[in-house]
Amino acid sequence: MTSFKNLFARMSKAKMRNIYLLVLIQLVSSLLITIWSLITSSGFRGDAGLLSWFIIVMTLMPFIDIAYVFISTWQNEKEFDSQTWRLIPISSTKFYIANISSAIVNGLYLVVLQLAMGIVAFLPAVFDHNIRFNVWQISNAVGKEVSGGNYWAKFFEAFPIGILLSEFIAFLLFAFLIYSIVATIDLSSKTILDFLPERHSKIFRAIIIIVLVFVLLIASGNVMNMLYQMDPAHVMTGEIRSYSSVWFTNFYLLIFSLIFSGINIWLLAKYHESK
Amino acid sequence: MNNSLLEIKNLTYKKNLRTILNDINLNVGYGKIVALLGENGAGKTTLIRIISGIAKNYRGNVAVNGQQDEEARKSQVSITDALKGFNESTKIDEIEFFYEKIYPDFDDHQFKELREFMKLSGDMKLRQLSKGMREKLEIALTLSRKVPLYLLDEPFSGIDPLARKRIINSILLWKDPKATMIISDHFVNEITTILDEVIVVKDKTIASHIAADDIRANGQSIEQYYESMYEDGGAE
Numbered sequence: 001m002t003s004f005k006n007l008f009a010r011m012s013k014a015k016m017r018n019i020y021l022l023v024l025i026q027l028v029s030s031l032l033i034t035i036w037s038l039i040t041s042s043g044f045r046g047d048a049g050l051l052s053w054f055i056i057v058m059t060l061m062p063f064i065d066i067a068y069v070f071i072s073t074w075q076n077e078k079e080f081d082s083q084t085w086r087l088i089p090i091s092s093t094k095f096y097i098a099n100i101s102s103a104i105v106n107g108l109y110l111v112v113l114q115l116a117m118g119i120v121a122f123l124p125a126v127f128d129h130n131i132r133f134n135v136w137q138i139s140n141a142v143g144k145e146v147s148g149g150n151y152w153a154k155f156f157e158a159f160p161i162g163i164l165l166s167e168f169i170a171f172l173l174f175a176f177l178i179y180s181i182v183a184t185i186d187l188s189s190k191t192i193l194d195f196l197p198e199r200h201s202k203i204f205r206a207i208i209i210i211v212l213v214f215v216l217l218i219a220s221g222n223v224m225n226m227l228y229q230m231d232p233a234h235v236m237t238g239e240i241r242s243y244s245s246v247w248f249t250n251f252y253l254l255i256f257s258l259i260f261s262g263i264n265i266w267l268l269a270k271y272h273e274s275k
Numbered sequence: 276m277n278n279s280l281l282e283i284k285n286l287t288y289k290k291n292l293r294t295i296l297n298d299i300n301l302n303v304g305y306g307k308i309v310a311l312l313g314e315n316g317a318g319k320t321t322l323i324r325i326i327s328g329i330a331k332n333y334r335g336n337v338a339v340n341g342q343q344d345e346e347a348r349k350s351q352v353s354i355t356d357a358l359k360g361f362n363e364s365t366k367i368d369e370i371e372f373f374y375e376k377i378y379p380d381f382d383d384h385q386f387k388e389l390r391e392f393m394k395l396s397g398d399m400k401l402r403q404l405s406k407g408m409r410e411k412l413e414i415a416l417t418l419s420r421k422v423p424l425y426l427l428d429e430p431f432s433g434i435d436p437l438a439r440k441r442i443i444n445s446i447l448l449w450k451d452p453k454a455t456m457i458i459s460d461h462f463v464n465e466i467t468t469i470l471d472e473v474i475v476v477k478d479k480t481i482a483s484h485i486a487a488d489d490i491r492a493n494g495q496s497i498e499q500y501y502e503s504m505y506e507d508g509g510a511e
Contacts, residue, residue, distance in 0.1 A: 001350055006376045017362065083329060084360025088377055089350035194332070198291040269345075271332050273324075275359070 180260035286335035313476035406433030
């Protein structure tokens, strides 16, 4: 039997190619836009010119991340469909978790690379005296607080570690839920298609996907209404921002992710055939 | 221990409202080389996909080396894969590394020997390979796993006749004597010399499962025997 660790490593590597491609696109496009904006003097003037590359890198970041979500979703489905991957002797549960989690871990790696690119893009700003002075002032203030012994207390007061951790987990669970919903629509539409005549399969598939999306939208609307009714104080739904509201959100994200994942694993084990 | 490596009982498979295989019963022993013959669309590939755990939602029982569970069955079977899961810019060395990490039964030393025999270089990319070279790679990867059952689905169709003969003649050297190999192919003539058994799929079921020696003892060649199964003009 293949170990989960080995499968996860191979799936991550297969997805890594796209990560480097996206980082390269962000790097090249940010450089081109920066050069163009400096040459044409559009937008950035004076000291801001030294920060222009950093600003453009950060502006492009969400677009590249959204592109990654689309590409990784497509790649996940490709691996579910691929005979090369599905021949691997491992349970459907482990196969599913390895596929989805490798996409999430690679997404985190992309963010780390983007932040590193941000740091590099910030370096030209160090040449500016005012920016250097501001950075020195901030580090000086932080240094005083640290030596005073109350830096971390103030830091955790401003950024409670529990909230930070729970919001990070919320982000991971949200990604897990998105990948799971897309997989449910993809796998179930292909499975339904296997029970229909072969003719006009593309039209049938499009209709099935539209119906499934429609059903999911109505179901999610009903579930949200139900949650609001169960929670008159709006603690769970996050209108009152608190420690518990984030964990309630996480709890619901987890429950829905598990429901969709359960459906997907069942489809992979019993019905869905690779090509 | 059961004498059958592959046991199929009352297997029926339907897809897109069509019956592809109907009430298949089959037992294949250890250490055999078996030809799986039949017209295009007879269901040979589907049968191979079911045995290897790729095709689902069938009725009946399939067991390989006593293992019915799909996950366990996959570890007992090595099947020729079209390698579509790899990017076209993937090098043969990278595919070898993938197999080494993914399949604990992969014999790296044997793969290197087979790769050299097939005249393939490790730094060649998938997109550089012709259809025949790609099939050679698929055969090399399939035979480099140490499993009881090998399934070769039309493995020689793109390989030139000279190389085909060379590969077929050396298959016995690469196969563990206890392992069984099922070859689905149209080139009946070229594989007859190595065959122990013949299975003919016709009319969605197993029309015949016979020892190659029994065919020869009746004074027929395997090709003649296969053609005689279709004297009525075939299934469809």
